[in-house]
Amino acid sequence: MRSADGTAEGTRGSRADQADQRRAELLEAARRVVLERGISSTRVADIAKATNVSGGLIHYHFATKDELITAMLRTTIDTEVARLKELVRGSGPAVDRLDRVLRFYIPRSRTDQSWILWIDAFAAGLREAVVQHILLELETAWIGSVEQVIQAGVDSGEFTCDDPHGAAERLDSMLDGMIIRYTLHPSVLSRKRLLEHARIAAAREVGVDRSAFPGS
Amino acid sequence: MRSADGTAEGTRGSRADQADQRRAELLEAARRVVLERGISSTRVADIAKATNVSGGLIHYHFATKDELITAMLRTTIDTEVARLKELVRGSGPAVDRLDRVLRFYIPRSRTDQSWILWIDAFAAGLREAVVQHILLELETAWIGSVEQVIQAGVDSGEFTCDDPHGAAERLDSMLDGMIIRYTLHPSVLSRKRLLEHARIAAAREVGVDRSAFPGS
DNA sequence: CCGGTTTGACTGAATCGCCAGTAAGCCGCG
DNA sequence: CGCGGCTTACTGGCGATTCAGTCAAACCGG
Numbered sequence: 297m298r299s300a301d302g303t304a305e306g307t308r309g310s311r312a313d314q315a316d317q318r319r320a321e322l323l324e325a326a327r328r329v330v331l332e333r334g335i336s337s338t339r340v341a342d343i344a345k346a347t348n349v350s351g352g353l354i355h356y357h358f359a360t361k362d363e364l365i366t367a368m369l370r371t372t373i374d375t376e377v378a379r380l381k382e383l384v385r386g387s388g389p390a391v392d393r394l395d396r397v398l399r400f401y402i403p404r405s406r407t408d409q410s411w412i413l414w415i416d417a418f419a420a421g422l423r424e425a426v427v428q429h430i431l432l433e434l435e436t437a438w439i440g441s442v443e444q445v446i447q448a449g450v451d452s453g454e455f456t457c458d459d460p461h462g463a464a465e466r467l468d469s470m471l472d473g474m475i476i477r478y479t480l481h482p483s484v485l486s487r488k489r490l491l492e493h494a495r496i497a498a499a500r501e502v503g504v505d506r507s508a509f510p511g512s
Numbered sequence: 513m514r515s516a517d518g519t520a521e522g523t524r525g526s527r528a529d530q531a532d533q534r535r536a537e538l539l540e541a542a543r544r545v546v547l548e549r550g551i552s553s554t555r556v557a558d559i560a561k562a563t564n565v566s567g568g569l570i571h572y573h574f575a576t577k578d579e580l581i582t583a584m585l586r587t588t589i590d591t592e593v594a595r596l597k598e599l600v601r602g603s604g605p606a607v608d609r610l611d612r613v614l615r616f617y618i619p620r621s622r623t624d625q626s627w628i629l630w631i632d633a634f635a636a637g638l639r640e641a642v643v644q645h646i647l648l649e650l651e652t653a654w655i656g657s658v659e660q661v662i663q664a665g666v667d668s669g670e671f672t673c674d675d676p677h678g679a680a681e682r683l684d685s686m687l688d689g690m691i692i693r694y695t696l697h698p699s700v701l702s703r704k705r706l707l708e709h710a711r712i713a714a715a716r717e718v719g720v721d722r723s724a725f726p727g728s
Numbered sequence: 729c730c731g732g733t734t735t736g737a738c739t740g741a742a743t744c745g746c747c748a749g750t751a752a753g754c755c756g757c758g
Numbered sequence: 759c760g761c762g763g764c765t766t767a768c769t770g771g772c773g774a775t776t777c778a779g780t781c782a783a784a785c786c787g788g
Contacts, residue, residue, distance in 0.1 A: 311736065311783075318737080334639055336552035339773060350739045355775060357737095412638055419635035421696050422628055423550055432697050465701070466686060466709050473688030474681070480637050481648050485681070493682050500716060531763070555747060566765050571749060573763095734785075743776075754765075 319357050321347055326368040331409050335365060335416045362424075369417060369430050377437045384441045390449030391508050397445055398494045401438070401471050403478065406487065411479045439464045446502055456503030463501040470497055535573050537563055542584040547625050551581060551632045578640075585633060585646050593653045600657045606665030607724050613661055614710045617654070617687050619694065622703065627695045655680045662718055672719030679717040686713055 325346040330338050340361050344351045358364040383400055386393055403411055414431075421427040442464035449455030457463050471494060478485050495509040541562040546554050556577050560567045574580040599616055602609055619627055630647075637643040658680035665671030673679050687710060694701050711725040 315737075334635065336635075337639075340775090341773070351774090352740070352776080353738055359775095361774065415638060416635050418692060418696065419550065419552075419632050422631060423553075428696055432700065435693060435697075462709065462712075465690070466713055469689030469693060469709075470682060470686035471689065472692065473685030473690075476634060476688065477651060477685060480634065480644055481651075484648065493678065493685075496678075497682055534763080556749085557747070567748090568750085568766075569764060575749090577748065730786105730788090732786090735783085737780105737782090739778105739780075741777090743774105745774095746772090748770095748772105750769075751767090752765100753767105755763095756761105757763105758759105758761095 315357070318353075322349075322354065322357060322364065323368045323371055326364055327372060327413070330365070330368065330416065331412055334412075335420050338365075340364070365420075366424075366426050366430070369413075369427065372413065373430055373434050377434065380437060380441050384444055390445060390452060390454045390502075391504065392510075394442070394445045394449065394498060394502070395495070395509055397442060398467075398471070398498060399491070402475060402487065402491060402494065406482050411475055415476060415479060435468070439468050442467055449502055454502075454504070457501060467494075467498055467501060470494070531573070534569075536587075538565075538570065538573060538580070539584045539587055542580055543588060543629070546581070546584065546632065547628050550628075551636050554581075556580070581636075582640075582642050582646070585629075585643065588629065589646055589650050593650065596653060596657050600660055606661060606668060606670045606718075607720065608726075610658070610661045610665065610714060610718070611711070611725055613658060614683075614687070614714060615707070618691060618703065618707060618710065622698050627691055631692060631695065651684070655684050658683055665718060670718075670720070673717060683710075683714055683717060686710070 322343065326338070326343050329342045329346050333342065340354045341351050343364070344354055354361075354364065358367065380397075380400065383396060384393070386396065403409075414434075417427055417431055421431050439461070443460045446455060446457055446460040446463055450457055450460060474485070474490055474493060478487065478490050491511065495511065496506055499506045499509055538559065542554070542559050545558045545562050549558065556570045557567050559580070560570055570577075570580065574583065596613075596616065599612060600609070602612065619625075630650075633643055633647055637647050655677070659676045662671060662673055662676040662679055666673055666676065690701070690706055690709060694703065694706050707727065711727065712722055715722045715725055
């Protein structure tokens, strides 16, 4: 895609490419470190160590720690939203598509830590407008996607729902809250039960019977 | 309740009382400061200043900052749970009682910051077992209360619900998620709309019509 | 193609403000 | 007295940011 000159590959090449690569590497490392230490107790030195790089380099690529963290959230969200959009574009009966979205939302297993990042980000977003904005984007994308699938189901006559947007808001909120609970106390609320709750609520929102959804 | 000795009042008296009072004062100040700065960027010096007290005094009453914060969360929760239990104990038709609980849950106004504390605590709870435990207590109390009111309604024949506990879990989660959203982006989701969502969902869970609840 | 020059990624160590926690002692009340 | 609540003055160290310098790759005039 780049390099109309001699060297004909995008993986390795000009210094700009190298810098981009390093930047991406740092963002990825930042994500890993934040996942296990939390945003507020992550030190730039930790990220440096995780990349086998000097502390100074971090500040060569990112002016401040905040900038690094924000950039990390930004790219994480972007890929997440992209995958979500793709998922929504999929085909099949509306029930299946909706169920797929629900399952994508919910952590895959007890060791899936992706939500740790968002919980941390919620707290950060309380005071940082940039983070707040990023989170709003993510939520909007989710609600929009759920709404879209519901609307498709209504159009095809599979679903009955007089307020797809409201239904999506309710479902999303319920999942947010429940996943936070699951992330904090996995022993109190199993993933299975969580998914079951999601399906029950979803079925109700779109006016079909619970049995229309997968899973017993 | 204390002082079976000479001085016959609980507000002012023995040195122990004075110490207790100071402790409470510090906890209250801690709460205020944390609300506006967040747990992780609250310094003990801030709390000292907010109480017009020297920095050293904090450590006279609380060994570490963590202990102070934890104690603060603890007492906040205790009073919250107490008020909740009292609310549940109230009388009247089950719909009214349920609605009262819902309204108690939701921030009173855009300036009610109580939820900021919990969002912060969620993040802290990701790594601190003590906080995690405190949060679990709070959630359990909420779910229990909602369940209890629903069950009462079922017993009196006002409600239909074959799984009060599950219904309470779903309602609670939805409110958690939605309130986080409201707290972070009040301009995107109004309190009015939030309450309406709560009533719609609640009505559905207990098998009554939305119009059975107050508010148009 | 070559030596000199520039550029840009990167290092390692120093700086410096911040902040939890400590130590020593003051003071008023019982 | 003497104890308990309180203050002031410190410290120890952490941790973001800065900076002077290294090194290799790209560039360029001849």
